[in-house]
Amino acid sequence: MAQIARRESVALGTVEVRPGRIGSIVGTVASYFLLVLLVVIIGMPILWMLSASVKTLPEIYTFPPVWIPPHLRWANYSDAWSMAPFGRFYVNTAIMTFFGTAAKLFNGITSAYALTYLRFPKRDLVFLVVLAALMIPPQVTILPNYLTLGSLNWINTYPALILPEAGIAFGTFLLRQHFLTIPREILEAARVDGAGHLRILWQVVLPLSQPILVTLLLLTAVGRWNDFLWPLIATTTMEMRTLPVGIAFLLDQEGNTQWGQVMAATVMVVIPLLVLFLWTQRYLVEGIAAGALKG
Amino acid sequence: MSISLAPERSGRFWHEWGLFLALVTPNLFFLAIFTYWPLVYNVYLSMVSWDMVSPDKVFVGLANYRDLATDPEFWKIFFNTFYFVGVGVGLTMAIALGVALLLNQKLRGRDFGRSVVFSPTILSGAAISIVWIYVFDSRFGLIHLILAPLGISSPQWLTVPEWAMPALIIVYVWKNFGYAVVVYLAGLQSISKELLEAATVDGANARERFTNVVLPQLSPITFFLLITTILGSFQAFDLVAVMTAGGPVDATNTLIYHLYEEGFVAFHAGRAAAIAMILFVLMLAVTVIQLRTVERRVHYS
Numbered sequence: 240m241a242q243i244a245r246r247e248s249v250a251l252g253t254v255e256v257r258p259g260r261i262g263s264i265v266g267t268v269a270s271y272f273l274l275v276l277l278v279v280i281i282g283m284p285i286l287w288m289l290s291a292s293v294k295t296l297p298e299i300y301t302f303p304p305v306w307i308p309p310h311l312r313w314a315n316y317s318d319a320w321s322m323a324p325f326g327r328f329y330v331n332t333a334i335m336t337f338f339g340t341a342a343k344l345f346n347g348i349t350s351a352y353a354l355t356y357l358r359f360p361k362r363d364l365v366f367l368v369v370l371a372a373l374m375i376p377p378q379v380t381i382l383p384n385y386l387t388l389g390s391l392n393w394i395n396t397y398p399a400l401i402l403p404e405a406g407i408a409f410g411t412f413l414l415r416q417h418f419l420t421i422p423r424e425i426l427e428a429a430r431v432d433g434a435g436h437l438r439i440l441w442q443v444v445l446p447l448s449q450p451i452l453v454t455l456l457l458l459t460a461v462g463r464w465n466d467f468l469w470p471l472i473a474t475t476t477m478e479m480r481t482l483p484v485g486i487a488f489l490l491d492q493e494g495n496t497q498w499g500q501v502m503a504a505t506v507m508v509v510i511p512l513l514v515l516f517l518w519t520q521r522y523l524v525e526g527i528a529a530g531a532l533k534g
Numbered sequence: 535m536s537i538s539l540a541p542e543r544s545g546r547f548w549h550e551w552g553l554f555l556a557l558v559t560p561n562l563f564f565l566a567i568f569t570y571w572p573l574v575y576n577v578y579l580s581m582v583s584w585d586m587v588s589p590d591k592v593f594v595g596l597a598n599y600r601d602l603a604t605d606p607e608f609w610k611i612f613f614n615t616f617y618f619v620g621v622g623v624g625l626t627m628a629i630a631l632g633v634a635l636l637l638n639q640k641l642r643g644r645d646f647g648r649s650v651v652f653s654p655t656i657l658s659g660a661a662i663s664i665v666w667i668y669v670f671d672s673r674f675g676l677i678h679l680i681l682a683p684l685g686i687s688s689p690q691w692l693t694v695p696e697w698a699m700p701a702l703i704i705v706y707v708w709k710n711f712g713y714a715v716v717v718y719l720a721g722l723q724s725i726s727k728e729l730l731e732a733a734t735v736d737g738a739n740a741r742e743r744f745t746n747v748v749l750p751q752l753s754p755i756t757f758f759l760l761i762t763t764i765l766g767s768f769q770a771f772d773l774v775a776v777m778t779a780g781g782p783v784d785a786t787n788t789l790i791y792h793l794y795e796e797g798f799v800a801f802h803a804g805r806a807a808a809i810a811m812i813l814f815v816l817m818l819a820v821t822v823i824q825l826r827t828v829e830r831r832v833h834y835s
Contacts, residue, residue: 273636281650285653301674302679345560350562354558357551357553359554369562369565375569375573375814378769378793406563406564411561465659486664508660
């Protein structure tokens with residue numbers, strides 16, 4: 240009875256089991272099969288993109304297709320680079336991401352520190368006011384923000400790409416949650432040593448918050464890089480556009496015909512974040528898991 | 535918690551209050567200008583008729599809302615949005631839970647599996663939309679490659695109204711379910727082993743343990759994911775804009791895309807603002823309804 244229950248548990252994944260016992264081999268094989276299937280299903284479109292990015296046009300319009308063409312047409316990448324100002328796209332996206340992320344993190348850290356450690360009349364009300372921003376979705380703000388920036392003649396400039404996203408509500412909440420868990424004793428010890436608030440922030444609180452800061456940094460950077468609706472509206476010339484917006488226009492231009500070059504272009508858009516992800520995936524994935532459990 | 539930095543003395547708080555203001559003001563400044571003020575201004579804009587060029591805005595009261603309410607195209611878009619949100623979120627949550635259960639087992643390579651599953655989340659929506667347009671190509675695409683050996687001819691995904699929304703939903707789920715998987719995995723791994731063992735001792739089989747222990751223990755996470763996924767799907771713009779531009783024949787036009795069309799293509803500021811307000815109220819209502827009905831059933835240990 241216990242043996243059967245155990246085997247079913249393996250299949251339903253409700254208990255972590257080391258595979259190996261005779262009775263659970265079928266379940267384990269099934270699980271591995273599903274795992275492989277899962278990776279294949281998720282990864283296929285990405286492999287498809289990579290494969291097409293080095294194919295010639297005749298190879299693309301062949302059915303059935305070959306996954307790895309005999310000669311890799313790297314020229315697709317140089318073609319794509321000249322079809323649209325990719326250099327500008329990269330620069331614009333990098334600037335938007337760097338300054339946007341820096342601004343958000345700065346604002347998140349400063350307000351979270353103040354809301355956690357400093358006294359102020361009706362401090363909790365201030366916190367609620369910050370949180371209320373979470374209830375206001377982007378679509379309600381895009382038209383007014385466009386008009387605000389328009390009145391400053393800042394449409395199609397870097398401030399337009401950076402400033403509207405400089406405020407931060409959810410990150411402030413996360414950081415404050417984390418700051419609240421730092422033991423009093425450590426902070427009191429620093430105070431006894433004569434440290435002022437800013438020193439405590441820099442030398443005690445921030446070092447102790449590394450994991451969540453890294454997660455927040457990564458999530459924010461990804462969000463800024465991939466932002467589409469606002470940069471679409473806020474930029475009006477190809478020279479100011481960002482990567483996601485730029486390739487959408489590229490598709491418009493080239494139509495559904497030059498798939499080799501268009502796939503090469505999408506690879507160029509996606510590669511930086513993919514590389515960043517491969518390098519930092521543990522932080523990102525575990526940070527999200529931890530954050531979700533606390534919240 | 536607060537940490538006091540000054541001896542007991544009246545007036546000691548001014549230093550701290552000053553620092554508080556200095557630290558909080560930057561964030562509040564940006565939030566005020568780019569988040570709070572826009573809400574107010576948008577309410578006003580929804581009640582004017584304006585082409586965003588002429589200096590005069592004509593106040594029309596609730597005319598924009600009336601126009602939308604009597605426009606059958608608007609109701610089609612409204613229905614499309616709920617179709618997208620309902621099916622998209624349902625599939626995302628169900629598949630994510632299944633995959634999380636799979637990855638919860640001690641299999642070699644499961645961390646790799648978890649990373650692969652999560653990776654679409656960090657890719658640009660516009661970029662992968664373009665890839666999927668090619669994937670959906672009915673003569674040379676990946677889907678056709680898979681269906682052909684099975685003898686099924688690939689539908690004209692993005693050019694036929696009946697298949698366009700399913701296509702969008704497939705892409706949406708592919709891109710977003712990884713986040714839910716990661717969160718569900720964390721939840722599964724935090725379920726107390728004692729609870730599961732107690733259930734086994736009580737004679738519960740795996741299916742019963744799943745229904746009576748695992749699911750209830752996961753309910754706070756399900757609740758959290760439901761809210762974030764629903765709100766996120768209401769805002770899915772890049773997929774629609776790049777893959778179908780709302781077509782064919784408005785088959786995939788959703789509220790947020792319609793907002794963009796009205797505001798930044800047709801320059802009907804008032805109508806766009808009204809659509810934004812409707813979307814805002816909808817999302818607020820969905821959240822409130824969830825907080826009321828679902829939270830009652832959430833099990834906190």
